[in-house]
Structures are given as C-alpha cells and as structure tokens.
Amino acid sequence: MLDFLLPDTRPALPRPVLSVASAGLCCAVGYNLDAAACAIAASMDHFQHSEFIGRNGEPIIVARLDGENVWGQDRLASWIGHAVRDALRHLPDPQQHAMPMLWLAPSPERHGLQADWYKATFNQAMQEFGLPVHPLSAIIPQGRAGLASALEQIGQWLARHPLDRAMLIGADTYLDAASINHYLASERLLADDNSDGFIPGEAAAAVVIERHQLPQDELDALPNRLWLYGWGKGEEAARMGGDVPNRSQGMTTAMRAALSNARVGMADLDFRLSDQNGEAWFVTDAVNALTRITPQDAAKLPVLTLADRLGEIGAATGPAMLAWLHRMRGQPDSQLYPPGELGLLHQANDNGLRSCVIAGFTPPLVA
Known part of the structure; x- marks a missing residue:
C-alpha cells in the first residue's frame, strides 16, 4: 500500500541524465493530454459558474469538466487514473514496465487533509484502473512548489535502483467546500468584487521520467x-x-x-x-x-x-x-x-x- 515518502539520510548519488518519455493530463479542458494541449493552444478554457456562492451572493467561477457526476475523493481518484493511463498508453508495452510512482500531493496544512485521505485516494485510483503499485511508490505532500523535491527523489530512485523509469503524478482539486470557504474567507478567489484572485480548478498529471546512460551522440538522436x-x-x-x-x-x-x-x-x-x-x-x-x-x-x-x-x-x-x-x-x-x-x-x-x-x-x- 502507498505511504508517505520518508526522509533519506544517505548521501545523494550523482544525478542521472533524465528526460520525459511520456505524459498524461486530465484537466478542465480535456480528459487526456492531446485534447488539453489542443484546447490550450486554441486559448480555450472551461470556466463556468458553480454552485458555490460568493460573498456578494453571486456564483463563484470555477474551472472544471462536466460529465462525471462524481465528487470528492472519488473524483480525484478517477482523474489520477485517467492521467496515469494516458501516460502509459504512449509507452511501448506499458504492462512490461512496472515503475514506482511518486504522487506530488496537496500540502496538508492547506485545508486540514488527513493522512488517510492521501492513501485512500491514491490506492482507490490504482485499484479502479487495475494499475500495479510498485513497492517504492510514495506520496510527497508538498503542494505546488514540491516539483523540485519530487524530481530530486525520482532522480535518486533511478540512481540507486535498477530502474529505467519512474512516474511523477501531480493531482489536486480546489473544488470542495473546505477549500472554497477557506479562500473565500481569505478574499483570494476571483470575483466581481475581487480582481486580485484566482479561479479554483482541478487536475491530475502523470509524467514518465526516464534515466539515460548513453553516449552524447545517442542522446542527441533521441526524438521528441x-x-x-x-x-x-x-x-x-x-x-x-x-x-x-x-x-x-x-x-x-x-x-x-x-x-x-x-x-x-x-x-x-x-x-x-x-x-x-x-x-x-x-x-x-x-x-x-x-x-x-x-x-x-x-x-x-x-x-x-x-x-x-x-x-x-x-x-x-x-x-x-x-x-x-x-x-x-x-x-x-x-x-x-x-x-x-x-x-x-x-x-x-x-x-x-x-x-x-x-x-x-x-x-x-x-x-
């Protein structure tokens, strides 16, 4: 079962050469990366009025996809599954490439998330989509600015273990009552009476990161x-x-x-x-x-x-x-x-x- 990443007190090994081999994205403008990238290139969004009500009595604008009448933990688990499968489908023989997964998750102080929520959400995603959980897989709850820490951890995984690939997952949602109420009270949501705010959204992204031990000419020949x-x-x-x-x-x-x-x-x-x-x-x-x-x-x-x-x-x-x-x-x-x-x-x-x-x-x- 997935658990939180524990601090590694061992000296860091030299950083391997890393690249993104494949990726997936489930977000407000598409259930997969191809659809989302085209929508972004076309300057499309999916901002809409929601059932959440602001201080001025008007609906709060959110970024979300319609179609899945599922909310809370079940919705985020579903989106993680969509992103992971989207990334795996671009790999040759993905079933032959069991790899550790690192979930870059929301910071626990953001709105009182409990440890059981993280574990249950991710394990539900893996079980629903029939995806294996590698024994190294872990959660790193560092929020938006956790990317550098997550990449450092994946680099050490690939340096220390006989692995060619690992998957970085980022998944988060602001579309719940606790988050909306918190940021509404802090006057941080975009509204008619607040132009200095953000539009709450939701997304899951999965990135397959590959280690390379090739001479320079072979690295240069790798496409895309x-x-x-x-x-x-x-x-x-x-x-x-x-x-x-x-x-x-x-x-x-x-x-x-x-x-x-x-x-x-x-x-x-x-x-x-x-x-x-x-x-x-x-x-x-x-x-x-x-x-x-x-x-x-x-x-x-x-x-x-x-x-x-x-x-x-x-x-x-x-x-x-x-x-x-x-x-x-x-x-x-x-x-x-x-x-x-x-x-x-x-x-x-x-x-x-x-x-x-x-x-x-x-x-x-x-x-």
Whole structure:
C-alpha cells in the first residue's frame, strides 16, 4: 500500500541524465493530454459558474469538466487514473514496465487533509484502473512548489535502483467546500468584487521520467524529448498578508540553484513557464527574483502560463507544466511549439516553499 515518502539520510548519488518519455493530463479542458494541449493552444478554457456562492451572493467561477457526476475523493481518484493511463498508453508495452510512482500531493496544512485521505485516494485510483503499485511508490505532500523535491527523489530512485523509469503524478482539486470557504474567507478567489484572485480548478498529471546512460551522440538522436537539466528550491520568510516584507529571497535561491545545477545561465534561456494564477503577490515574487538574478534581461523572457486556461490546480501545476511542454515538442504542429529550446519553470507555495526547474528540448551535455 502507498505511504508517505520518508526522509533519506544517505548521501545523494550523482544525478542521472533524465528526460520525459511520456505524459498524461486530465484537466478542465480535456480528459487526456492531446485534447488539453489542443484546447490550450486554441486559448480555450472551461470556466463556468458553480454552485458555490460568493460573498456578494453571486456564483463563484470555477474551472472544471462536466460529465462525471462524481465528487470528492472519488473524483480525484478517477482523474489520477485517467492521467496515469494516458501516460502509459504512449509507452511501448506499458504492462512490461512496472515503475514506482511518486504522487506530488496537496500540502496538508492547506485545508486540514488527513493522512488517510492521501492513501485512500491514491490506492482507490490504482485499484479502479487495475494499475500495479510498485513497492517504492510514495506520496510527497508538498503542494505546488514540491516539483523540485519530487524530481530530486525520482532522480535518486533511478540512481540507486535498477530502474529505467519512474512516474511523477501531480493531482489536486480546489473544488470542495473546505477549500472554497477557506479562500473565500481569505478574499483570494476571483470575483466581481475581487480582481486580485484566482479561479479554483482541478487536475491530475502523470509524467514518465526516464534515466539515460548513453553516449552524447545517442542522446542527441533521441526524438521528441523534454530534458530535465536541473532544479532547485528555496524558502521564503514572507507570507501573503503577513508583516514580513517579501524580498523574494526564497525564489531567488531556487532559481540560482536550478541554473547552477543545470550548468546554464539566464542568457541561455528562451522562455519561462510561470505558475502565476492571477494573484499579484506571487507575480511580484517571481519578477523580483528574476530582477535579482539578471537586472537587465528579466523582462525579455516570454512568459507562458497554464492557470489562465486550467485555473488554479495546486500540486498538479508542476507535473502539468512538464506534460504540456512534452506534448508541445512531441507533435509537428507549429501552434503547439514553445518559443525556444530552454525554459525556466517556477512555482511558489503559500507556506514559503519555492521551486524552480530548468527544462529543454536539446539533450544536456554529458559530463
């Protein structure tokens, strides 16, 4: 049975060369990655009025798919299953590739989630879809900014064990009464009387990450891959609405660590993929960090976002970013192509955790 990831006190092994081999996505604009990517490219969303009522008596706008009259734990379990199966169907002989799965899940402090909820939700998804659970599989409840920690763990799995692949899953939902009431009381939901807020959404993303031990020429010959160059994380002391001023030191630390681990500079980047969801506080946090790192060029990078199509999807954000980039490069459709070869992906949590990942479409140089 799936359990929480325990701290590993062993010294870290050298990071292997990693790429995204396959991906799946279930979100407000599609039950699979192909449908969702086309909808995003067409600037479509599925924002709609909900049964939740705001302070002004008007329905709250949410991002969700209609069709499945299932809610709560059952709904999220179903979406995890959709995303996992979507990712597996692109692999050759997926049944022959049992792999550990790491669920990047919501932070427990967000709205009082209990340990049993995490385990029951994931195990239900695996049982309903007949998917095996590898003994290494685990839960890492670090929310939106847990992507760097999750990739580090998967890198260590693949370095320590005779495995070629592992799957990163991100799944989260804000479409429950506890979440809506919490963010409504905090005045953080987008509404007629609050333009500085986000649209709550739901999503599950699954990304198959593959380890490579090949010479450079063979790496260069692998087609349609999203390569994971490096990642980093940081801790921000400031909180939204708190007394400590936000100097963006946490995001600055995360970005510098990611660039250093990837062995690239800001001048090498072609775009950034942001988790900005409509709240100005987090936009300022990221922009200030970029200004600290590259004062003259921070504003030159094209900015890509997903929340303006999918809504706020919490812990699913990072894996959804990887899935979307993988799909953009994987099809000969110019509308789905990203604006360059190398990008910076960044995420921020309410609790101060910051994450940054450098990913690109050209294989990294083998040391």
